[in-house]
Amino acid sequence: MAVAIGTMARLKNGGAWSFFPGGPETAVEAFGPGVEIEIRTVGEVFDLETLPAVSAPTINQPDPIVVPFGTGFTDNMAHRVSGGVPPYTFSQVQAAPLPLGVTITAGGNLTGSNQFPVGGYGWSVRVTDSRVTDGEPDPQSATINYLLTVEALPQVTPHWVVTSDQRAIIDGVTAESGIISFTLTEPEAYAGTHTVNTALLAAGPVCLVPPRVVEATQNPGFLVMIPGLWVSLSETITIDPRFVRDNDVLPDTGLSFDIYPAYEFSVAVDGGKTIYPRETVTDANGARSAQPEAGYFVEPTPVVTPGNSFEPTDARIARTSGASVSSFTLTSVNLGAPDPNRVIEIDMGGRIGTTAGTAITAVTIGGVAATPLSPQSAKVEHPSSGDVFGAVWSAPVPEGTSGNVVISFSQPEAPVFAVQVWRRVGLVSDAPVFVTDNVSGNGTVSRTVSMLGGERVVFGIASRRGMGEGVELFTPSANLTQIADISPGTVSGAAAVQLFIGTDFAEAEGPQTYSATSASSGSSNIVTWTRKLRAAG
Known part of the structure; x- marks a missing residue:
């Protein structure tokens, strides 16, 4: 008769006894933390030939799962297993694989998504214990079988x-x-x-x-x-x-x-x-x-100038009310009448987010990839207020009267800026000249541009201080036609920002000074830009 000294243990709520050579700690370690077990004390002599055999894991099979469409489900499979030698591991059975939308963990958690179509489903999960015989792994296994019915939503007749x-x-x-x-x-x-x-x-x-x-x-x-x-x-x-x-x-x-x-x-x-x-x-x-x-x-009164077509077609706000996104889409933007030579330009100003240095990585207009008009940068930030910026992008979009404008960023941000959209035909645009500056309370910002007769100028201001939604900030000089003065509003406690856009057509050659006076009593960091347009050729 072979004898041994060791520990017999089983789950406290019953089940088969398992023999562990050594002290109680070997049984505790085998069953795992947090599992209540019953132990026969160390020092007893056990007849190895008459010890009860360690049974394979036994399963309390689940009832069929019935859920309405659009409802998920979960199950703790560890609670369904008894016998064998813990701890248990759980894996899918290849012959009855998990349907798409069901996930399991090795520790026994099963989760079903709420996206199952109406119908019936079945799958199996293998439970494997940690049995060791003569010092060698000798795992035993059993199978948990699941049936799922996803019922159609109740139909009501209005x-x-x-x-x-x-x-x-x-x-x-x-x-x-x-x-x-x-x-x-x-x-x-x-x-x-x-x-x-x-x-x-x-x-x-x-x-x-x-x-x-x-x-x-x-x-x-x-x-x-x-x-x-x-x-x-x-x-x-x-x-x-x-x-x-x-x-x-x-x-x-x-x-x-x-x-x-x-x-x-x-x-x-x-x-x-x-x-x-x-x-x-x-x-x-x-x-x-x-x-x-x-x-x-509402279509604006077109800006009509001799020998060219350059007109504002839409003005929009890019704002997420605080949510961070990697791109922002302006839907159904008015692009004006189609033309084989039509180019769509957008002036942007405000804040991309709270992180200085966030870049505009791409812009598409009506599905066409746009490029920045400024060769040195996709956008220009104020050095002392890195989240206020100005940018000008354009793309040839000959077809369609409207389209989406998608603006992508180098990292997720909560944007709050304004966009002015232009339709350009028969003109070429120079690269914009950006200047970072500061305007004092109720102060005036001015820029002097050398103009040739027949040229058009666009004067843009992105201000770190805005007046709030629906309130204009700047009063333009008499030689500027105001196109936009938009505040996208306040987001996440930050101060409102503002985008001003004005334009002028020069009848004769010479320097022209353009200005805009702030209605705010506080000073503000600003980014300004001027860009000229002239007849092609």
């Missing part, structure tokens, strides 16, 4: 009521109904299948289709707001529709055509700006606002 606030009445829905979808066939503006997470309704209405603005076909010079599609748990809601000029919320016009709010626009006031619709909807649970990304751009 009852459409044609009322003044355009409501879809859906019966039997609460904040606990989960994710639901429904299909509308009319009105045409809202036709399609819509999905909403009803848990969001506990905090107020949810917008599924944002409002949009269109030009009134029967009333030229007027814009009308097509209401958005909202979902609410309340039968009574209030809607406050407003028009927004760039970032300025306009007073209630009091105008409407039928049930649609209306706005009378004018080139003198709105030219070069974009009009957006915004709805704020309130119910018993709260309020939310919705505004589309695209609005109605």
Whole structure:
């Protein structure tokens, strides 16, 4: 009869005994930290021939998993295993592999994503223990089998009521109904299948289709707001529709055509700006606002000069409200009329972020790669205020009346700057001359440019100090036509910034001095640039 002195141990809640030569510490180490075990004391003599055999791991198989579409799931597989010799490791079974979206860890955590299509799935996970026989690894294994059913979302049939606030009445829905979808066939503006997470309704209405603005076909010079599609748990809601000029919320016009709010626009006031619709909807649970990304751009009065075509087509703000991004996209930018010789130029000014030295690495305009007009730099920063910059890029874009402008950065930042867009045909642009400077409170910044007759100049100022959204900062000299004076606003507690753009056409040769006076009582670091354009050839 062979005998041995050692330690017998098993899980405290039962299971097979395992024999460990040596003291209790060998059993504790084998089972792993945090596992409660039962130990028969060291010093007892065990008959190795009659010791109970160490069993293979046994599995408490999981029940089938049933989840609605869009819901993830988890499982702690270690809690399903008993017997064998801990610790256990977990791996996939190649014959029944994990479906895409299911991940496991060697320690036994299983996670399923919320992206499974509706249907049934099955897979297996192998559990391997740490058994050692005669000093050699002798692992034993077992299999955990999983079945998953992803159920379709509950379908509800809305009852459409044609009322003044355009409501879809859906019966039997609460904040606990989960994710639901429904299909509308009319009105045409809202036709399609819509999905909403009803848990969001506990905090107020949810917008599924944002409002949009269109030009009134029967009333030229007027814009009308097509209401958005909202979902609410309340039968009574209030809607406050407003028009927004760039970032300025306009007073209630009091105008409407039928049930649609209306706005009378004018080139003198709105030219070069974009009009957006915004709805704020309130119910018993709260309020939310919705505004589309695209609005109605009011064409400015073109800058007409002899023998060339050079005109501003759009002005935009690049701002993320504090979120850091590697690139920023301005969508549906107005590029003006197509032309085989058309070049689109953009002047930029403001802050890319809080980190000095962040570079503009690439710009595309309407899908065409742009290049900086300044050969020495893609942008110019103020040395004492590294996050205020000026830049000018251009690209030949002969086709399309609108397109996206994508501006990429060398590292993620929270940008807050303004962009002025130009359409150029039949002209060539000189490289801009950048100057970093400081303007005192209510002070004037001036630049003198040697002009030839028939040349055009663009004068740009990027100011570290701005007046806030919708407020102009600079008053130009009489020989400058103001094109833009935009503050993208304040982000992350930093002071507002400002972009000013002016232009002039020289009738005769000679030096011309251009200036702009600040309306701010505080001084500000600035980056200025002047660039000249003349007829090609």
